[in-house]
Amino acid sequence: MLKVSRNPVVDTVAKLVVTAVAMFAFVFVVMVPLYNVLCDALGINGKTSGEAYTSVQAGVDETRMVTIQFVATNNEGMPWEFGPSVNSMKVHPGASNDTVFHASNPLPDAMVAQAIPSISPSRAAAYFHKTECFCFNQQPLDGESSAEMPLQFIVDRDLPQDIHTITLSYTIFDVTDMVRGAVAAR
Amino acid sequence: MGDHHHGPAKGLSRWLFTTNHKDIGTMYLWFSFAMFILGGAFAMIIRAELFQPGMQLVEPAFFNQMTTLHGLVMVFGAIMPSFVGLANWMIPMMIGAPDMALPRMNNWSFWILPPAFLILASTLFMEGGAPAFGWTFYAPLSTTYAPPSVTFFIFSIHVLGMSSIMGAINIIATVMNMRAPGMTYMKMPLFVWTWLITAFLLVAVMPVLAGAVTMMLMDIHFGTSFFSAAGGGDPVLFQHVFWFFGHPEVYIIILPAFGVVSQIIPTFARKPLFGYDSMVYATASIAFLSFIVWAHHMYTVGMPVAGELFFMYATMLIAVPTGVKVFNWVTTMWRGAMTFETPMLFCMGFLVLFTIGGFTGLMLSIAPADFQYHDSYFVVAHFHYVMVAGAVFSMSAAVYYWLPKWCGKMYSETMGKTHFWISFIGFNITFFPQHFVGLAGMPRRIPDYALQFADFNMMSSIGAFIYGASQILFLYNVIATIVSGKPTDKEKVWEGAEGLEWTVATPAPYHTFERPPAVR
Ligand code: HEM
Ligand SMILES: [Cu+2]
Numbered sequence: 001m002l003k004v005s006r007n008p009v010v011d012t013v014a015k016l017v018v019t020a021v022a023m024f025a026f027v028f029v030v031m032v033p034l035y036n037v038l039c040d041a042l043g044i045n046g047k048t049s050g051e052a053y054t055s056v057q058a059g060v061d062e063t064r065m066v067t068i069q070f071v072a073t074n075n076e077g078m079p080w081e082f083g084p085s086v087n088s089m090k091v092h093p094g095a096s097n098d099t100v101f102h103a104s105n106p107l108p109d110a111m112v113a114q115a116i117p118s119i120s121p122s123r124a125a126a127y128f129h130k131t132e133c134f135c136f137n138q139q140p141l142d143g144e145s146s147a148e149m150p151l152q153f154i155v156d157r158d159l160p161q162d163i164h165t166i167t168l169s170y171t172i173f174d175v176t177d178m179v180r181g182a183v184a185a186r
Numbered sequence: 187m188g189d190h191h192h193g194p195a196k197g198l199s200r201w202l203f204t205t206n207h208k209d210i211g212t213m214y215l216w217f218s219f220a221m222f223i224l225g226g227a228f229a230m231i232i233r234a235e236l237f238q239p240g241m242q243l244v245e246p247a248f249f250n251q252m253t254t255l256h257g258l259v260m261v262f263g264a265i266m267p268s269f270v271g272l273a274n275w276m277i278p279m280m281i282g283a284p285d286m287a288l289p290r291m292n293n294w295s296f297w298i299l300p301p302a303f304l305i306l307a308s309t310l311f312m313e314g315g316a317p318a319f320g321w322t323f324y325a326p327l328s329t330t331y332a333p334p335s336v337t338f339f340i341f342s343i344h345v346l347g348m349s350s351i352m353g354a355i356n357i358i359a360t361v362m363n364m365r366a367p368g369m370t371y372m373k374m375p376l377f378v379w380t381w382l383i384t385a386f387l388l389v390a391v392m393p394v395l396a397g398a399v400t401m402m403l404m405d406i407h408f409g410t411s412f413f414s415a416a417g418g419g420d421p422v423l424f425q426h427v428f429w430f431f432g433h434p435e436v437y438i439i440i441l442p443a444f445g446v447v448s449q450i451i452p453t454f455a456r457k458p459l460f461g462y463d464s465m466v467y468a469t470a471s472i473a474f475l476s477f478i479v480w481a482h483h484m485y486t487v488g489m490p491v492a493g494e495l496f497f498m499y500a501t502m503l504i505a506v507p508t509g510v511k512v513f514n515w516v517t518t519m520w521r522g523a524m525t526f527e528t529p530m531l532f533c534m535g536f537l538v539l540f541t542i543g544g545f546t547g548l549m550l551s552i553a554p555a556d557f558q559y560h561d562s563y564f565v566v567a568h569f570h571y572v573m574v575a576g577a578v579f580s581m582s583a584a585v586y587y588w589l590p591k592w593c594g595k596m597y598s599e600t601m602g603k604t605h606f607w608i609s610f611i612g613f614n615i616t617f618f619p620q621h622f623v624g625l626a627g628m629p630r631r632i633p634d635y636a637l638q639f640a641d642f643n644m645m646s647s648i649g650a651f652i653y654g655a656s657q658i659l660f661l662y663n664v665i666a667t668i669v670s671g672k673p674t675d676k677e678k679v680w681e682g683a684e685g686l687e688w689t690v691a692t693p694a695p696y697h698t699f700e701r702p703p704a705v706r
Contacts, residue, residue, distance in 0.1 A: 008362075008363045009287045009288070009359050009363045012287075012358060012359045012362050012363060013287075013288065013355055013359050016354075016355045016358060016359070016389050017355065019389055019390070020351050020355075020389050020392070020393045021393070023389070023390055023391070023393035023394055023397075024393035024394075024396055024397050026393075026394070026397075027393070027394055027397030027398070027401070027427060028397060028401075031394075031397075031423075031426070031427055031430070032401075032412065032423065035420070035423050035426060036420075039420070042490060075416065114416050114417070116415045116416065116418075122488055171415065173415070173416030174416075175416055175417070178409055178411075178416070178417060
């Protein structure tokens with residue numbers, strides 16, 4: 001056994017203090033990253049990848065149709081008008097699809113927003129690939145203006161056969177203060 | 187160590203500066219009792235509001251503050267410090283040590299507690315009110331939507347966490363280094379064993395709790411987004427971190443209680459514990475398993491099926507070592523020459539009611555069934571059976587059992603038994619009906635409920651008032667014993683008792699085992 005001190009009590013205490021500090025650090029350096037990695041890898045919580053999908057699918061599966069529904073929600077206190085241009089579309093797995101969401105800022109001041117996507121059923125998250133998405137970046141908007149925000153996606157050909165409908169939901173958050181705070185801190 | 191050979195100092199400074207394990211134990215015990223009364227007062231407000239359906243007495247926001255503070259004060263202020271107090275008093279006397287290994291740190295770990303709870307209680311008077319997000323303080327309720335007082339809440343959790351860690355380190359250092367010659371690990375009384383394991387759990391998970399509240403603090407004040415989806419974080423992460431602390435925490439609460447019961451039952455059954463070794467191994471396996479079951483509190487967050495199954499089976503596995511313990515206590519009593527003094531009554535009450543709580547725990551551990559039970563009064567009934575009838579009953583047993591040794595006076599057996607029976611009946615009237623309203627769908631943490639639940643809730647409230655009143659009787663019994671109990675100087679207060687603490691004079695002198703005893 002490692003000996004820190006000749007006094008056995010000091011030795012015990014030193015080891016225990018190290019353990020306690022290590023457990024505190026464990027939360028930040030192990031639990032948080034591990035949770036994020038696991039969620040990414042398993043697509044749990046309907047979390048989708050935050051990066052654009054770049055691989056190529058083996059071709060379009062014309063024999064299959066999947067319904068994609070779009071849902072848009074404003075987080076509490078978010079004044080923007082935000083919604084999909086179409087409520088749902090039917091797509092073939094493997095094909096690339098485009099749509100847009102629109103957002104408008106009714107307030108006089110410029111704001112920054114962040115949309116957070118979520119997939120339901122969460123099992124489908126790993127098979128829903130976004131090649132382009134406004135959710136990859138923050139959305140600044142001047143006061144009293146609006147924008148069209150593009151979304152491009154591919155449904156994986158390996159999507160489990162029993163899934164016929166995928167719901168893609170976005171919640172839009174006001175991150176103006178967070179962005180300003182980060183700039184101010186710098 | 188100059189103050190080694192005289193008695194206690196006089197006046198207030200005795201208590202402020204004391205490094206004596208008995209003084210500190212006494213302070214912990216009184217402090218925890220004060221917190222028990224405070225938390226109990228919050229509970230009385232909750233039950234008064236729920237006496238009838240409809241909004242009766244308090245605002246919903248205040249009701250939520252009451253459920254939150256009730257849970258926090260009972261878990262961190264009443265139950266945990268009471269067992270630390272007991273550890274301080276008994277562990278040195280049970281292993282033949284003159285004091286705790288770190289007497290000065292012992293003083294600090296006690297004295298930072300009252301300020302922590304003063305801060306927590308003072309949030310009631312702050313703008314926006316006290317924390318109202320439940321004792322489990324799930325984000326984002328406790329971050330984005332928290333009242334401003336949440337910062338004080340976080341600070342008080344940090345301080346009381348420090349206190350627990352210091353107390354735990356002290357206990358481990360004492361048990362590992364201060365045992366009398368010949369007191370091998372496998373000769374230690376079970377109370378010492380269960381506390382040693384509990385202390386390791388504390389050192390492992392209190393820092394995790396500190397990490398959780400630190401992340402909250404950073405999210406609230408420093409612009410991080412650990413738990414905020416807007417910044418790429420995830421509120422579910424909070425639940426994982428919290429319950430990684432929280433499930434071991436429930437064993438931190440119950441293991442010392444197991445230790446107490448394992449001391450008392452053999453005394454009044456006049457037989458040695460049926461299986462000492464199996465008891466030690468069962469305790470250790472419960473402690474180990476407690477680290478891999480946390481997500482049974484989170485079956486409904488949308489885990490993958492594999493996760494649900496893993497946590498379900500792991501949770502069910504805990505029933506095995508727990509069963510080993512229950513059968514151990516029962517077989518210890520089997521064909522024993524039993525008598526039913528107050529401590530024994532409380533232990534038997536513990537045994538019956540804790541087992542009921544264990545069974546409802548097993549029901550809750552079934553993931554698909556838990557989707558119905560979760561966040562209902564059924565869960566409330568479950569954890570009050572294990573925490574009140576488990577931890578609090580065993581604490582009452584411990585007080586009646588060792589009080590004569592502490593103060594050299596006998597309590598009144600009639601009054602003790604009265605306390606037990608009123609507690610036992612009051613407790614069951616309070617919490618048994620909660621199983622039924624829970625199964626019928628009454629959610630927890632609400633100030634109002636559907637009319638169909640009215641009768642059972644009224645029963646619950648009446649039971650709660652009875653149970654609450656019986657704790658005033660407890661206070662009376664303890665004070666009456668200290669002031670005017672029948673003096674006793676028998677070293678072995680109970681004829682069937684075993685262990686070093688029964689070899690010292692009664693009442694226990696200020697300093698014991700200054701020279702280590704011989705252990706056979
Ligand atoms: C056989 C042993 C046990 C099993 C299988 C078990 C299982 C469970 C499960 C599955 C839940 C989650 C219920 C839900 O929220 O839907 C739960 C809740 C709880 N259990 Fe146990 N339990 C056991 C023993 C204990 C013990 C010994 C204690 C403490 C002394 C305890 C304290 C609690 C608490 C405090 C909660 C509720 C936490 C909250 O949401 O506020 N349990 N238990
Ligand atoms: Cu648990």
